[in-house]
Amino acid sequence: MFIIGELINGMYSNIAFALKEHDKKIVQACALEQISNGADALDLSCGPASKNPLVDLPWLVETVQEVTDKPLCLDSSKPKVIEEGLKAARNKTIINSTTADIEKLEILIPLAKKYKSKLIGITISAQGIPQNKDQRLELAAIILTHASESGFSIQDLFLDPIVMPVNVAQGQIKDILDAIHEFKMITNPSPKTIIGLSNVSQGAKSRSLINRTFLTMAVASGLDSAILDPNDKELIDILITAELILNKNIYCDSYLEAYRKK
Numbered sequence: 001m002f003i004i005g006e007l008i009n010g011m012y013s014n015i016a017f018a019l020k021e022h023d024k025k026i027v028q029a030c031a032l033e034q035i036s037n038g039a040d041a042l043d044l045s046c047g048p049a050s051k052n053p054l055v056d057l058p059w060l061v062e063t064v065q066e067v068t069d070k071p072l073c074l075d076s077s078k079p080k081v082i083e084e085g086l087k088a089a090r091n092k093t094i095i096n097s098t099t100a101d102i103e104k105l106e107i108l109i110p111l112a113k114k115y116k117s118k119l120i121g122i123t124i125s126a127q128g129i130p131q132n133k134d135q136r137l138e139l140a141a142i143i144l145t146h147a148s149e150s151g152f153s154i155q156d157l158f159l160d161p162i163v164m165p166v167n168v169a170q171g172q173i174k175d176i177l178d179a180i181h182e183f184k185m186i187t188n189p190s191p192k193t194i195i196g197l198s199n200v201s202q203g204a205k206s207r208s209l210i211n212r213t214f215l216t217m218a219v220a221s222g223l224d225s226a227i228l229d230p231n232d233k234e235l236i237d238i239l240i241t242a243e244l245i246l247n248k249n250i251y252c253d254s255y256l257e258a259y260r261k262k
């Protein structure tokens, strides 16, 4: 599983404060803690509180790459903000994200090619968030068609079925799991799959229990990558164990330690 740490996000009050005060130490400590707990990459998002994401996202990029070479996942709905982040980055990058809208695909796919970035495609369109699995598959096919017609490598594309909170859209969660499985079968070679895990429990009470259970099921559905809280040790233990059960890691009595040392 390719783990992307979710914690550098202006949605969190410590990061909102760091952005306001340009306090590098808070952001750098948050980056290093997530990496020490197993993050393979870091999501960087200014969040809704940022007044000037065109300045704030490149500041996050520069601040984080002073302490790590891990890939950076540039999280913004605005292509111009993403481009400023790409310009500042010397680490590998992942654009987070394009939707299935033609105007966005026509900007973000060439940008990903120009900056040799990977790309997350979320199955959302101008009509909003899909209501079922078939709508998710239709939007995935639009993203895949555009990427392949533009000569973008499908292996560098991550499809995101857009996870909804279980307390809002309970009936869709099973569809989302099925979509993860079916996205892999639309093309050969397959695209990668990704989710924003914590979305599933937003506004709910037993958040970490819901996150852990959903992650196990998503792993069984063939999930390749997740944006999640790597500092949740139980969550990472469950992830490692789910991959053990699926024969992705070799068993030994101390498999948790063995995996963490890799």
Ligand code: THG
Residues within 6 Å of the ligand: 006, 007, 009, 011, 012, 013, 043, 045, 075, 096, 097, 120, 122, 160, 162, 163, 195, 196, 197, 198, 199, 202, 203, 227
């Ligand atoms: N797909 C993609 N990118 C994404 C998402 C996705 N990026 C953003 C988000 N979803 C993933 N990251 C988070 C980060 C935090 C939370 C959820 C998803 C979260 N935050 C607490 C909350 O809202 O309750 C904040 C709590 C606090 O303020 O301390 O849950 O789906 N491609």
